[in-house]
Amino acid sequence: MFMRRQVLRMAGTVLAAVIIFGPLSSLVIWSFAEKWYWPHLFPQQVGLFYWSKVLQGDMLRALQSGFLIAVVVTVLTLVITVPLAYLLARTPIPFKPVILMIFLLPQAFPQLPVFVNSTTLLYRINQGGKLWGVVLIHMVGALVFAVWTMTAVFKSVPESLEEAAINLGASRLKSFFSVALPLATPGIIASTLLVFLYSLDEFTGTLLVGSPFILTLPVFMYRTSVGYELQVASISALLLMVPGIVLLILLERYMKSEYLSMFGRI
Amino acid sequence: MRPSLRIASLIIALPPLAIVVWLFFIPFLSSAHLSFLREDQWTLRNYSLVWRLYRYDILYTLWIAFVSLAAVLLIAVLLCGYLRVHTNKPVEFLFKIPLFIPFVVVGHAMRVLLAPKGTLNSVLSQVGLINLNDPPSIAFGWMGIAVSLIWKNLALAVLLVLGAYRSVDETYLEAARNFGASAFRQIRDILLPMSAASLAVAGAFMFTSMLASFSVPLMIGSGEPPQMVMIDVYYRINYQGDYGTANALGVVSYLLAMGVAGYYLRTITQKET
Numbered sequence: 001m002f003m004r005r006q007v008l009r010m011a012g013t014v015l016a017a018v019i020i021f022g023p024l025s026s027l028v029i030w031s032f033a034e035k036w037y038w039p040h041l042f043p044q045q046v047g048l049f050y051w052s053k054v055l056q057g058d059m060l061r062a063l064q065s066g067f068l069i070a071v072v073v074t075v076l077t078l079v080i081t082v083p084l085a086y087l088l089a090r091t092p093i094p095f096k097p098v099i100l101m102i103f104l105l106p107q108a109f110p111q112l113p114v115f116v117n118s119t120t121l122l123y124r125i126n127q128g129g130k131l132w133g134v135v136l137i138h139m140v141g142a143l144v145f146a147v148w149t150m151t152a153v154f155k156s157v158p159e160s161l162e163e164a165a166i167n168l169g170a171s172r173l174k175s176f177f178s179v180a181l182p183l184a185t186p187g188i189i190a191s192t193l194l195v196f197l198y199s200l201d202e203f204t205g206t207l208l209v210g211s212p213f214i215l216t217l218p219v220f221m222y223r224t225s226v227g228y229e230l231q232v233a234s235i236s237a238l239l240l241m242v243p244g245i246v247l248l249i250l251l252e253r254y255m256k257s258e259y260l261s262m263f264g265r266i
Numbered sequence: 267m268r269p270s271l272r273i274a275s276l277i278i279a280l281p282p283l284a285i286v287v288w289l290f291f292i293p294f295l296s297s298a299h300l301s302f303l304r305e306d307q308w309t310l311r312n313y314s315l316v317w318r319l320y321r322y323d324i325l326y327t328l329w330i331a332f333v334s335l336a337a338v339l340l341i342a343v344l345l346c347g348y349l350r351v352h353t354n355k356p357v358e359f360l361f362k363i364p365l366f367i368p369f370v371v372v373g374h375a376m377r378v379l380l381a382p383k384g385t386l387n388s389v390l391s392q393v394g395l396i397n398l399n400d401p402p403s404i405a406f407g408w409m410g411i412a413v414s415l416i417w418k419n420l421a422l423a424v425l426l427v428l429g430a431y432r433s434v435d436e437t438y439l440e441a442a443r444n445f446g447a448s449a450f451r452q453i454r455d456i457l458l459p460m461s462a463a464s465l466a467v468a469g470a471f472m473f474t475s476m477l478a479s480f481s482v483p484l485m486i487g488s489g490e491p492p493q494m495v496m497i498d499v500y501y502r503i504n505y506q507g508d509y510g511t512a513n514a515l516g517v518v519s520y521l522l523a524m525g526v527a528g529y530y531l532r533t534i535t536q537k538e539t
Contacts (some may be wrong), residue, residue, distance in 0.1 A: 009354065016357045020364065021419065023375040025383035030378060041392055057480030083278045090474050093275045102283060106290050107471070108527035112496045113516025116503055117293035117300070140289045143282045171273075203481045218370045218481075223373045224344035225485060234378065237371045244366025252359070 024241070030234035050231040059236060065131070070199035072135050077142045078193050082188065085150035089137060090131035090159070103147045106140060112204055119208045129213040137205035138191060142195045149194070153187030154180060190251055197243055294520075300516040310515035322514060326492040331476040334415040339469055341416075344421035347453030349424075350431040351439070358428070359445065364421035369414075373485025376414040380405035380486070390481050406488040414482045419472050426468040430461035467533050470526035477522055494521050 015254050029038075031050065033043035054060075087093045088100070095174040105115075118137060119128060127133035203218040209217065217240055225233035291407070303310050349358055365371070382403040390396045404410050446538050458465075480496040487497055495515060502512035502522050520527075 003502075009352075013349075013354065013356050013360075014359045019417075020360045023372070024367075026378045027375050029385070038308050041388055080281045084282055085277050087278060091271075091275060092271055092380065093279065095414070097535055099279060101531060102291060103292065104531055104534060106286065108474060108530050109294065109523055110474065110496065110519045111520055112478065112480045113297055113513065114290055114293045116499065116509075116512060116516070117296050118289045120509075121289065121293060132271050135287065139285050143286055146358065183286055197366070203368065204368045209322060218368060222370055222481070222485065230378065233374055237374050241367055241370050241452060244368075244537065245363070248362060248366050252362070 027234045027237050030230050033231060051235060054195055054232050056233050058215070059217075059232070062215040062217050062220035063239070065214060066200055066218075069131065069134055069138065069214075070196050073138045073142050074192060074196045076135070077139060077146050078188075078192050081143060081146040082181075085147055086180060088147070088151045089154035090162075090224075098181055103144050106144050111141075111209075115205050116207050117245050118205075122209055128209060129211070131214060133263065134206055134210045134214050136217075137209045138199045139203050141202065141205070142198055145198055146191060146195050149191040150184075150188060153184050153191060156187065157183045158250040193247055193251065195248055200243055201240065257266075275499045289491060295410055297513040297516045297520075300509055301517045304510045305369040312510040314403075316510050319511075320495070320498055320518075321493055323385045323492050324496055324518060324522070326408065327477060327495045330412050330415070330494065331473055333408075334412045334419065334476050335469060335473050336354050337412070337416050338419045338423045340473060340500065341420060342427045343458060343465075346424055346427040347457055348449060349428055350434075350457060351449045353515050358424075361424045364418050365425065367418070367480065369418060369481040370485060372414050373419045373482045375483075376410060376417070377405050377486045380410050380413065382406075388479035404470070410486045411494065414480060414486060415476050417442055419476070422477050423468060423472065427461070427465060428466075431457050432461045456537075467530060470530040474530070477519060484506070495522075 027044065032046045032048070034049050035045040036043035041149070058193045086098065093099070115137065122128050122133040122136065128134065160178050162175045164181050164266075166172070170178070200216075201218060202216075206214065206216050206219050207222070210216065217236055221233050221236035221240060224236065255259070278293050301312050302308055302310070309475050345357075346359070349353070377384075380403070381387075382401040382405075384405065386396070386404070387396060387401045391398050391401075396402060404413065434457055438460070439452055442452050442456055478496060479494065480500065483494040483501070487493060493501075495518070499512045499515050499519075502515065
């Protein structure tokens, strides 16, 4: 009985691994395939030819601009979100339900038809196809994500600690900087890393606003894949997976479902 | 709140609010406005065009969203029940991976896997399950889109459903086990009813995200009708520059999402305020 249960459990784990890694494994094989005639199971010739080819040229540029955009988006989002998240968690800020509602709308409705019109607005101020236009469109999603996660983080800091500081004569500002902020730092870091990942992976807004001048890795991958440059596309796909997997391993312990539910979108 | 604090907090709230209002709320309203305009004239022609050209695409989109959602929820409810009753850390970790793989990558991976000359067919042909002269194509049709959406959303569903199951008190399960309840009975009679509310929110969220999926059908769609609604919107703008019809189609997609969106917004804001 015990043995049978062990075997079933093993089989279940293997099945889960096949379901998850199956679709991803063909990417790995394609990225090394130099010659692969269908319907052979494995490529006739494998090597690093395409890897060395793509790590220069267009892909490198897409990688660089995507990284730059993600850094700018993350820093700006962090700076303007942390104070707001604190207020939302702690004070009866005026119009609170309206503010919360506005920060939920982008989650509740389809993005693409809205972003089509946002693109028009960005072109009107001459930011279409430019770096700042892409940064701004990324910030819409990033802000929504950051506001909700960081509010949850500040809520998890016990209010009594701050009340103690205030009772001992500290100002609200002082209690924020020396009590709430230090205690919230791990959560803020986790949420910041996820904002960074969101921006690296964003596709719809970048395609609409950035094309054809600003290329990030997801858009580059889309173009190469529909152009049947399967090796190049597969290498980009693998590179796109790396930051996510690294974060997953780093943050596994801290990941709460409220942080992650917003990730259903990218 | 003191008046000075009120003003200070509104100033703090202003920059992030301004960005979301400017680049989401206003464009959202303007798509409703533009959907009634054609050559600067108020008209319903855009909507009649949507009805004529895209009604089957709307049904097609709903079909894919419903099938994928049903499959995701069914698998997640059973799988999470198993994971809740018998802990299995490796499986739990495995099902978190798709959460961090963007839709575009999922689209590309499934395209390579499921195309007529894809990896799956060449594996199946090795064991003699399919005939290579007439290879079946799962990609480039609704099944390819559904499989990709299921694969990606399963991670989210597992995360949310397992979270809900974990908040069910262990003593209920112990009591049931003492009366000899199997794992399936524990799921059906205790875990599922007690986490129905969170399940509904998760389902609402995933349904909208499936209706609105764009990169997956863009990657593995067939390029021929029927198409998912988001692809129609994109093509209408990219190839025809027809903002009126594209926005009318956008408004239809908001209406499709509206029922669940309303439910989703209400529950989440109620929880917060």
